[in-house]
């Protein structure tokens with residue numbers, strides 16, 4: 001049975017304590033964060049975290065992010081906390097930043113996907129923070145979607161994937177950022193960006209100085225052992241996604257060309273873009289990169305629901321949040337990218 005708890009008008013402690021009780025007893029609770037919904041379990045309870053992997057159909061070597069509500073909890077999870085980590089926490093937590101550090105032995109290796117490192121973040125969502133505080137345990141939470149599907153930015157998306165399969169869903173409305181947290185690895189001499197996300201890498205560099213961009217993010221074939229999540233299929237709707245990127249004016253023309261080409265072949269074609277296009281289905285992404293990020297996963301799920309076979313997506317400029325947007329889009333497309 002899945003309990004759905006509506007909570008649209010801010011934190012309600014009495015209702016949240018029900019969800020916190022479920023977490024404490026080893027259950028699964030989906031909850032909103034500022035990035036996307038997470039599927040939470042007690043990070044220190046091995047059988048609880050194992051249930052996350054089962055529910056999502058997630059490969060066991062893809063580690064979970066551990067969510068905390070107080071900065072000091074970092075020391076309960078990480079063996080060593082370098083000065084840089086405290087600086088990042090001070091500046092960006094609570095917020096869309098995940099920090100990878102050497103893990104304490106008390107963190108189950110189910111949580112870390114077998115690695116000796118642990119990924120930690122403090123989410124900037126009042127419901128998430130209060131839920132973690134009330135449960136009084138660090139909460140492991142991957143995005144609350146079936147593995148490989150677009151991440152959930154509303155409780156409806158979570159219900160779509162998990163109703164009847166998890167214990168509780170806290171419905172806090174739509175998530176404000178819409179793409180997942182930025183993941184940075186501090187276990188090597190020079191910090192490495194493992195996943196672009198809600199905190200632009202430009203901001204990270206202001207604190208860390210040089211930040212290496214993991215080569216896999218540039219589309220190079222490399223050893224992905226460091227962040228196993230990189231090797232799996234991601235963010236995919238049922239429809240085939242094609243990303244069109246490059247010169248803005250030409251992108252618009254190319255999208256129209258592709259719509260015509262695929263319609264002639266008998267496909268139902270959807271377009272998601274920042275300017276209107278004629279197609280079987282159209283989803284307006286918004287006119288700022290923040291809005292595009294907020295709408296991205298919703299657009300992929302929504303166009304699927306409307307039954308298109310092909311989704312043609314307009315690429316955005318890669319600065320700021322654009323880097324996270326393009327990373328998700330290219331993955332959703334299985335790297336089917338048309339450059340103009």
Ligand code: TXA
Nearest residue numbers: 035037038063064117118119142143180181227228229
């Ligand atoms: O915004 C977010 O980060 C959301 C919300 C719920 O907080 N969570 C999320 O979790 O996106 P998930 O599991 O979908 O993505 C976690 C990413 C994966 O790419 C995983 O490989 C990486 O973080 N990761 C987790 N632990 C790691 C570790 N110890 N070393 C390297 N990468 C790690």
Ligand code: MG
Nearest residue numbers: 142143144151
């Ligand atoms: Mg995910």
